[in-house]
Amino acid sequence: MRLNTAAYYIREGLTNVRRNRAMTVASITSVTAALLILGLFLIIILNVDSMANQVESQLELKAFINDNYDMSKVTKVGEEIKAISGVKSITFESKKDALNNFKKQLGDKSYLVNGLENDNPMPQSFIVKVTDANMMKQVSEEIKKIDGVTQVSYGQDVVDKLLGIIKIIRIVGLFVILILFIISVVIISNTIKLGVFSRRREINIMKYIGATDWFIRWPFLVEGIVLGLVGSVLAIGILGFIYGYASDLVNNKLIIFTLLPAGVVIRQSLVYFLAIGSLIGALGSGISIKRFLNV
Amino acid sequence: MIKFVGVSKKYKNDIIAVSNINFTIDSGEFVFLVGPSGAGKSTILKLLLREEIPTTGSIFVDKKDITKLKRKEVPYLRRNIGVVFQDFKLLPNKTVYENIAFALQIVEAEPKYIRRRVPMVLSLVGLSDRANSYPQQLSGGEQQRVSIARAIVNEPSILVADEPTGNLDPDTSWEIVKLLSEINKRGTTVIMSTHAKDIVDSMKKRVIALEKGNIVRDEMRGVYGYEA
Ligand SMILES: Nc1ncnc2c1ncn2[C@@H]1O[C@H](COP(=O)(O)OP(=O)(O)O)[C@@H](O)[C@H]1O
Numbered sequence: 001m002r003l004n005t006a007a008y009y010i011r012e013g014l015t016n017v018r019r020n021r022a023m024t025v026a027s028i029t030s031v032t033a034a035l036l037i038l039g040l041f042l043i044i045i046l047n048v049d050s051m052a053n054q055v056e057s058q059l060e061l062k063a064f065i066n067d068n069y070d071m072s073k074v075t076k077v078g079e080e081i082k083a084i085s086g087v088k089s090i091t092f093e094s095k096k097d098a099l100n101n102f103k104k105q106l107g108d109k110s111y112l113v114n115g116l117e118n119d120n121p122m123p124q125s126f127i128v129k130v131t132d133a134n135m136m137k138q139v140s141e142e143i144k145k146i147d148g149v150t151q152v153s154y155g156q157d158v159v160d161k162l163l164g165i166i167k168i169i170r171i172v173g174l175f176v177i178l179i180l181f182i183i184s185v186v187i188i189s190n191t192i193k194l195g196v197f198s199r200r201r202e203i204n205i206m207k208y209i210g211a212t213d214w215f216i217r218w219p220f221l222v223e224g225i226v227l228g229l230v231g232s233v234l235a236i237g238i239l240g241f242i243y244g245y246a247s248d249l250v251n252n253k254l255i256i257f258t259l260l261p262a263g264v265v266i267r268q269s270l271v272y273f274l275a276i277g278s279l280i281g282a283l284g285s286g287i288s289i290k291r292f293l294n295v
Numbered sequence: 296m297i298k299f300v301g302v303s304k305k306y307k308n309d310i311i312a313v314s315n316i317n318f319t320i321d322s323g324e325f326v327f328l329v330g331p332s333g334a335g336k337s338t339i340l341k342l343l344l345r346e347e348i349p350t351t352g353s354i355f356v357d358k359k360d361i362t363k364l365k366r367k368e369v370p371y372l373r374r375n376i377g378v379v380f381q382d383f384k385l386l387p388n389k390t391v392y393e394n395i396a397f398a399l400q401i402v403e404a405e406p407k408y409i410r411r412r413v414p415m416v417l418s419l420v421g422l423s424d425r426a427n428s429y430p431q432q433l434s435g436g437e438q439q440r441v442s443i444a445r446a447i448v449n450e451p452s453i454l455v456a457d458e459p460t461g462n463l464d465p466d467t468s469w470e471i472v473k474l475l476s477e478i479n480k481r482g483t484t485v486i487m488s489t490h491a492k493d494i495v496d497s498m499k500k501r502v503i504a505l506e507k508g509n510i511v512r513d514e515m516r517g518v519y520g521y522e523a
C-alpha cells in the first residue's frame with residue numbers, strides 16, 4: 001500500500017466521521033454506553049481474578065499427625081507430604097506451638113487453658129500450602145493415605161463455595177461482555193450502513209473506474225475503527241474516574257478483600273478496551289460494506 | 296480485441312435481454328451500437344464491463360474469457376475499459392481536476408504522474424481552463440468531456456460509451472462524437488451506443504443494430520437504419 005493511498009483512506013474515513021455528525025455522535029454515545037457496562041464487567045472479572053488469587057494464597061490445609069510419632073517419624077511424614085504434586089510448602093506445628101497459637105486466639109480468655117502445658121491435648125500437625133485452590137481436595141485425599149496422618153482438614157465448605165461463586169461470576173461476566181460486544185457491533189454497523197448508503201453513487205462510480213473492493217472498504221473501516229476507538233477511550237475515561245472513587249470507598253470499609261487500585265485496573269484493561277473498540281469498529285463496518293459491495 | 300460468442304442474458308425477472316449474440320471487434324475499431332429503447336444495447340455494454348454475467352456464452356477481451364473472471368480480477372478488467380454514461384456520473388463534491396485525478400488515485404498512480412497526466416488529458420478534451428470548476432458549474436457537454444477525460448486518463452485500450460449524447464443538444468452531441476473519434480484515431484477501440492441517427496449516418500463507421508435482443512444488422516461503414 002502506498003503512503004498516499006493510506007493517507008487517502010484515513011482522510012476519507014475522517015471525512016465520513018465528520019459528514020454525518022448526528023449519526024457519529026449517536027453511535028459514539030451508544031458504543032460508549034455499551035463499553036461502560038462491558039468495562040464494568042471486565043473490572044469485576046479482573047477483581048474476581050485477584051480475589052481468587054488472594055483466596056488461593058491464603059488457602060492452607062492442616063494434616064494432623066499421630067500423637068505417638070516422634071520427631072524422626074514426623075519428619076518422614078513431612079517428606080512424604082512434600083512429595084505430593086500440588087503442594088507448595090509445609091510448616092510443622094508442634095503440640096506446643098499449637099497450644100500457644102490457641103492461646104493467642106483466645107486472647108484475654110487464655111486463662112481457660114492454663115495448666116494444660118503438662119498434659120497438652122493439642123495435636124501436632126503440618127500446615128500445607130497448595131499451589132492452586134482447585135487442588136485442595138485432591139491433595140488432601142493424597143495426604144490422608146499417608147501412615148501416621150490421622151486427619152486432614154481445611155475450610156472445605158467455604159472454599160468450595162467461594163470458588164463456585166467466582167466461577168459463576170466469570171461466566172456471567174463473559175456472557176454479558178459478549179452480548180454487549182455484539183450490540184456495539186450492530187450499532188456501528190448501522191452507522192456505517194448509512195454512510196455507505198449516502199455514498200452509494202460514489203461507490204458505484206469507483207467500481208466502474210476499476211477500484212478494488214479493499215480500496216472502497218478501507219475508508220469505511222477507518223470510520224468504524226475511529227468510532228469504536230473514540231467510544232472505548234471515552235468509556236475507559238469515565239470508568240476510571242468512577243472506579244477511582246468506588247475503590248477508595250470500598251477499600252476503606254470492606255473487610256475480607258481489597259479492590260484492585262484504580263491505576264492497575266485502568267492500565268490492565270486499557271489494552272483490552274482499545275482492542276475491543278477497534279475490533280467492534282472493524283467488524284461493524286466490515287459487515288455493512290460487504291452487502292453493498294456486490295455491484 | 297473483443298469477441299462475443301453465443302451470448303445470451305436472461306435477467307432475474309425472466310426477461311431475455313439479449314440472445315445468441317455473436318460479434319468480433321478488432322483493436323482500434325469504432326463501432327456504433329444502435330437500436331430502439333429496450334433492444335439490449337446497455338445489456339451488451341454491461342456484459343462487457345462484467346457488471347452482468349451472461350446466462351450462456353463467452354465474452355473474450357484480449358483472448359481472455361471475462362465471464363470466468365474471479366471477483367478480485369474484475370477491477371483490473373475495468374481499468375482496461377474506460378466507460379462514459381449518459382448521465383456523466385461525476386462526483387459533485389470534487390472539482391474537474393479532482394474527478395479525473397481520482398481515477399488515477401484508484402489505481403495507485405504516483406502523485407508526480409497524476410500531476411503531469413491530468414493536465415494533459417484536460418487539454419485533450421479542451422477543458423484546461425475549467426480544472427477548478429465543480430461539475431454543476433459546467434454545461435452538459437463540458438461535463439461529458441470531463442467524464443471522457445476520466446475514462447481515458449488511465450489509457451485504457453477500450454472506451455465504452457452508453458448513449459453519451461442522450462442528454463445533449465445536436466451541436467454538442469457532434470462535438471462529443473468528434474472527441475470520441477479523435478480518441479479512436481489515437482488507437483483506442485471505441486464502442487458507442489446511441490439513438491442519434493444523423494451522427495451514425497454521417498460517421499460511416501461500423502454499425503451493429505439490435506432489435507429485441509438480437510443482432511439484425513452488422514455492417515462496415517453502415518447507417519442507422521432503413522426505416523421509412
Ligand atoms: N437489471 C435488469 N433487470 C431486469 N430487466 C432488465 C434489467 N436491465 C435491463 N432489463 C431489460 O432488458 C431489456 C434490455 O434492456 P437494455 O439493455 O437496457 O436496453 P437498451 O439499452 O437498448 O435500451 C429491456 O427489456 C429491459 O427492461
Ligand SMILES: [Mg+2]
Pocket residue numbers: 336337338457
Ligand atoms: Mg440503454
